[in-house]
Amino acid sequence: MNILALLDQIPIGFVVLACVTLGLAPFVPEPHLWEKLKMLGAGTLTKPIDIFDLFWHAWPWLLLIAKLARMALSRQA
Template sequence: MIDSIPLSTFVLVALTLGLAPFVPEPHIWEKLKMLASGTLTRLIDIFDLAMHGLPWVLLVVKLIRGERPAEG
């Protein structure tokens, strides 16, 4: 399934959903700082990290797997 989606789609989603909202700082950055400092304890913050982190995880998986042609 992941091989059938173009790399550009993963990049676009990671740059939009993965970084939103852009001001005052991206949520993913805020949540990673909370995780590093040990203050990521509320369920909503953990969910927020998962939602904004998933596009980046999928992009990394896609890059590791490489650009393979879709099998039909």
């Protein structure tokens, strides 16, 4: 099975739920993803735990982008 077939099998609802929960957690005082992106922009994202945290909170959003792009491309074909 190739990676695109696997991407097609993941339900979009699951991906959206992962974005809302894991992608935005914790909600207060600000989502970790937003905090880590600000650190990346400021050049202060240097600790391995912060880099891991960025990846951990960003993967649902990256998966959503890939899923939506795949859905858009399959509609055009």
